[in-house]
Amino acid sequence: MTDSKRSDRLERIVETLMEPFEKMTPEERRADLRESGLDPDAMVQEVRADFARIAKEYKQRALREMQAGYEAAVERFHARKSHIPTDVGAMQAVYVKAQRAHPLTVQHRDFAGMSPDELRQLLEQLDALGLLPDEEP
Amino acid sequence: MATKRGVPAEKKATVADVEAAAARITDAEIAEIYKYAEIRIRVIRGAADSREPHELMNEAFRRTLDLTRTWNVDKSFVQHLRDVIESLSGNWADHYRVQMTQGRDQVVSGSDSRTDEILAETAADPRSEADPLIPSDEEDRESAILRIFEGDQLALDIINGRMDGLTTDEIIEIIGGMDKTKYLSKVRWMQRQVSKAGLRPRTKERGPRQ
Numbered sequence A: 001m002t003d004s005k006r007s008d009r010l011e012r013i014v015e016t017l018m019e020p021f022e023k024m025t026p027e028e029r030r031a032d033l034r035e036s037g038l039d040p041d042a043m044v045q046e047v048r049a050d051f052a053r054i055a056k057e058y059k060q061r062a063l064r065e066m067q068a069g070y071e072a073a074v075e076r077f078h079a080r081k082s083h084i085p086t087d088v089g090a091m092q093a094v095y096v097k098a099q100r101a102h103p104l105t106v107q108h109r110d111f112a113g114m115s116p117d118e119l120r121q122l123l124e125q126l127d128a129l130g131l132l133p134d135e136e137p
Numbered sequence B: 001m002a003t004k005r006g007v008p009a010e011k012k013a014t015v016a017d018v019e020a021a022a023a024r025i026t027d028a029e030i031a032e033i034y035k036y037a038e039i040r041i042r043v044i045r046g047a048a049d050s051r052e053p054h055e056l057m058n059e060a061f062r063r064t065l066d067l068t069r070t071w072n073v074d075k076s077f078v079q080h081l082r083d084v085i086e087s088l089s090g091n092w093a094d095h096y097r098v099q100m101t102q103g104r105d106q107v108v109s110g111s112d113s114r115t116d117e118i119l120a121e122t123a124a125d126p127r128s129e130a131d132p133l134i135p136s137d138e139e140d141r142e143s144a145i146l147r148i149f150e151g152d153q154l155a156l157d158i159i160n161g162r163m164d165g166l167t168t169d170e171i172i173e174i175i176g177g178m179d180k181t182k183y184l185s186k187v188r189w190m191q192r193q194v195s196k197a198g199l200r201p202r203t204k205e206r207g208p209r210q
Helices: A003-023 A026-035 A040-079 A088-101 A116-128 B015-024 B027-043 B053-065 B077-108 B113-124 B126-130 B141-148 B153-163 B168-175 B180-198
Strands: none
Touching (some): A003 B027, A003 B077, A003 B141, A026 A040, A040 B015, A040 B027, A088 A116, B015 B053, B015 B077, B027 B053, B027 B077, B053 B077, B141 B180, B153 B168, B168 B180
16 A cells, blocks of 8 residues: 555544544533543633744744844945945946946936035945946956 | 645735634634644654644644745635644654664664664653554554454444545445434544543653663
């Protein structure tokens, strides 16, 4: 006999033994549990408490994982090597390259009225989004 | 059997669905799942060691909640948990079988200390012989259960009939002279015998291990 058939036959034994309990009313189920030496109320309370604890643990774990993911992203952001030059002319050249590679809509695209600090901030934002061109070797 | 395969995406329960179902579950349904877990544990006695129905229920719920066991929302939550319990306890039994087989093989070929320990524990445990639900090497779990009802032809007919795929009504008809109430009463008695036969002191109450 294959393992699968063996396991099916065993499951039918379990189903057979479960049948009387399935046919019982809620009160009869309580009585049956009591007869087997169990306090049905305590058992139900324990199961509910266990399920609540498991749900809480699951949420806490999910929250911890999210927090760890966020912290890792922040760390990666701070650890990244900046490609932004310090010279204004070079910064403008990097921006023009980025604009050619990606459809960017930015105010003052001709740099008129944009201070070097504003230009740097703009490049930093593009860098964080991964939109700056790679450094040429 | 609860598997991810075959469950359409729109039928897969979310974490919120599982939480809501757990909040809605009735006391009678909890009793049903508990009873099912208890019977499963009794039937795979030995493989379940000293585990309790609560552990099986908690594990089934945990795996449903973290979505490693997909719940198809078209199926009742209770049936789903029963399916996961069936699968988990089946895995325990398989693992136990492999563990014992490997243990025997390694004993023959020189063995390692851990499997020797497992075999020594089993051999040294006086309840191994006393517990009819722990199959010997030569017999399987099914035979171990049948052994409990040796001499009780009605019980054996019921179990054999069901294992061969007969329905309750067919068995009642074939046996004759018995109505559904008497049948259920007999099966309830049989369930108690299985529970009693599978009762073993817990691990912590065992004597010192050798």
